[in-house]
Amino acid sequence: AQTVTQSQPEMSVQEAETVTLSCTYDTSESDYYLFWYKQPPSRQMILVIRQEAYKQQNATENRFSVNFQKAAKSFSLKISDSQLGDAAMYFCAYRRAQGAQKLVFGQGTRLTINP
């Protein structure tokens, strides 16, 4: 069975600085998708960024980028120029490319932005 591990329960960063959230996963599949989801306080979970395993290039969405290391099974999220609105729970998630579309989530990292 696939597993996803986020080893940092909490992280904090100064506003305008850069922070990296870690995620490792375990799978025997070669084709899959990885996601970072953001859950702001009392608000709905939204997708931040997605990475297809067959793509070597790291995904980027504005201030959010990933470092995808397929051999190491590592998928970290970098947030540049942190803003107060980035404060949230962040979840790393895995999905097989074929078959059921269910996601396997990590434990989550609570990110605090210090003004």
Next chain:
Amino acid sequence: DVKVTQSSRYLVKRTGEKVFLECVQDMDHENMFWYRQDPGLGLRLIYFSYDVKMKEKGDIPEGYSVSREKKERFSLILESASTNQTSMYLCASSSTGGATYEQYFGPGTRLTVT
């Protein structure tokens, strides 16, 4: 924009009660999911459905059942609520086609069983 709604944001029920959590999506998605969110455990899949009247067990189905009579609606049922089912419940939906395979989440229902 995709919209996933859940019938209640907060719910308090007594042990032994039958509890219904409703989820509705407005984007004609084939797939719908129920997750349970607990601190330190992340989100865990309870059940999912890939078509009307179809359902599959997730990782923690014990104590739960589901119903999907219409494409847009997916219900989670706690037949006899217990205190260990106190949790945040999140519904999500996704399309089988499309390029993003993104799951869209509802706002969640925080259920307390006393």
